[in-house]
Amino acid sequence: MSPFDTPIERRGTDSIKWGKYAGRDILPLWVADMDFAAPPAVLAALHRRVEQGVFGYGHPWPALEESVLTHLINEYGWAIEREWIVWLPGLVSGLNIACRAIDGEVLTATPVYPPFLSAPRFSDRVLNRADLTQRDGHWQWDMEALAAATTSATRLFLLCHPHNPVGRCWNRTELQALADFAEQRDLIVCSDEIHCGLILDTDKRHIPFASLSPAAAKRSITLLAPSKTFNIPGLGSAFAVIPDAALRRRFLRAMDGIVPHVNVLGLAACEAAYRDCTDWHRELLAYLAGNRDRVAATVAACRGVAMSPVEATYLAWIDVRGLGLQNPAGHFEAHGLGLSDGSDFGATGWLRLNFGCPRATLDEALRRFSAACQAA
Ligand SMILES: Cc1ncc(COP(=O)(O)O)c(C=O)c1O
Structure with missing residues (x-):
């Protein structure tokens, strides 16, 4: 098991990412911080x-x-x-x-x-x-x-x-x-x-x-x-x-x-x-690459959505225009997934998914992602 697999409770803390959906069953994969503890040497x-x-x-x-x-x-x-x-x-x-x-x-x-x-x-x-x-x-x-x-x-x-x-x-x-x-x-x-x-x-x-x-x-x-x-x-x-x-x-x-x-x-x-933190950093990159591959596989398996290869960052930029949604971010929130709205980045019809989280969180998020695509 990787140290990055360990879930850390961030609900009810000072987290902007988790606070946005307080009290609602919505997994927050939006703002760009990761749900991992800082490296032991930093602590x-x-x-x-x-x-x-x-x-x-x-x-x-x-x-x-x-x-x-x-x-x-x-x-x-x-x-x-x-x-x-x-x-x-x-x-x-x-x-x-x-x-x-x-x-x-x-x-x-x-x-x-x-x-x-x-x-x-x-x-x-x-x-x-x-x-x-x-x-x-x-x-x-x-x-x-x-x-x-x-x-x-x-x-x-x-x-x-x-x-x-x-x-x-x-x-x-x-x-x-x-x-x-x-x-x-x-x-x-x-x-x-x-x-x-x-x-x-x-x-x-x-x-x-x-x-x-x-x-x-x-x-x-x-x-x-x-x-x-x-x-x-x-x-x-x-x-x-x-x-x-x-x-x-x-x-x-x-x-x-x-x-x-x-x-x-x-x-x-x-x-x-x-x-x-050289070793921590190397392990992090391997873990994130694994997460990236899971996101890419899920997106490839869903109809109406697409993404280009993510070479860097822990952010996937997903084209959901094929789903024909009026309010893409709202639709995914209704299916329990909080993503960043592409309009804020100058591109309506796109969503940004932050995969800097433990696999268990990501797998549940991707299950919700697929369900949201199917329901569109
Ligand atoms: C490209 C880019 N620049 C800057 C920032 C934020 O920087 P800071 O928090 O240091 O102001 C982010 C955070 O997501 C980012 O992605």
């Missing part, structure tokens, strides 16, 4: 920090920065410098700060994680939207659509890499095409790489956008966090990597007075997550 680091007992204002310390630098080298062969790091209480803050910092219109590709669509608006920026496309059952970039959506006023490109919700781990050729495009149009690329530790296909690797070339690095803001991979999003610990000093200053200026220090427990957890 031990948190216990040690709590034992010290003092929770004054804190700043990042050398061993923490060392764990970030070593992790990025070991996992991605990406050498960064300490000064390039800007600590943040979350990735969504980072997306909004980028929109605030860069004057001009903002480009992104849909479907996409909803804050990519709201952040430009919050900073009074015009949003340029292009759709990703599905070719041969795989999600791809449509470079023509991207070019058509871009105007002479576009200055910032929000990239989701790996992509939530379509589950692609963009490869070097695709990333280089995006880097060339950014160069031609003089765009800053804000690359949200929060899911980079969740590459499920063993023959694929995450390539940080900024690691492509010095030219790509110079126009990059990379947003990272241990939160998705090690399941600690509630601890609010994240950071941006911004190699270019002038761009980093603009980003820092946009944070002035509104972005708090990262909390000390989040920092302690980050250090341990990146340094001491």
Whole structure:
């Protein structure tokens, strides 16, 4: 039995995911956290920090920065410098700060994680939207659509890499095409790489956008966090990597007075997550890949629904347009399953299913999924 098989009761706790359907028999497979405990080394680091007992204002310390630098080298062969790091209480803050910092219109590709669509608006920026496309059952970039959506006023490109919700781990050729495009149009690329530790296909690797070339690095803001991979999003610990000093200053200026220090427990957890959890991480990926395969098999066996291969993340992006439902999310809720509504991601008729949960939960959820499809 895997440690990930152990169910942990989250009903009646502080969980947003489970609280949404409190008192109703609906399994919540929506918001992106997993129903697993954090790695033992992270829990031990948190216990040690709590034992010290003092929770004054804190700043990042050398061993923490060392764990970030070593992790990025070991996992991605990406050498960064300490000064390039800007600590943040979350990735969504980072997306909004980028929109605030860069004057001009903002480009992104849909479907996409909803804050990519709201952040430009919050900073009074015009949003340029292009759709990703599905070719041969795989999600791809449509470079023509991207070019058509871009105007002479576009200055910032929000990239989701790996992509939530379509589950692609963009490869070097695709990333280089995006880097060339950014160069031609003089765009800053804000690359949200929060899911980079969740590459499920063993023959694929995450390539940080900024690691492509010095030219790509110079126009990059990379947003990272241990939160998705090690399941600690509630601890609010994240950071941006911004190699270019002038761009980093603009980003820092946009944070002035509104972005708090990262909390000390989040920092302690980050250090341990990146340094001491390699085995836990490997086991997690194998477990999630198994869950992913179960979801794919169920979807393939149901009429009227379809999904592309999930290379990365614990999120399946499911096309339910073939079921002809007026309110897809409501229909699945009526069958005991809480999924994310594709409309929030810019794609009506799609649902996102979070398979970061014990097999027993997933199997029951998939039983309900099949029943909901049959009843449509
Ligand atoms: C692509 C992406 N970016 C950011 C976030 C959230 O980041 P944070 O909780 O650090 O603000 C998520 C959470 O699902 C995500 O999928």
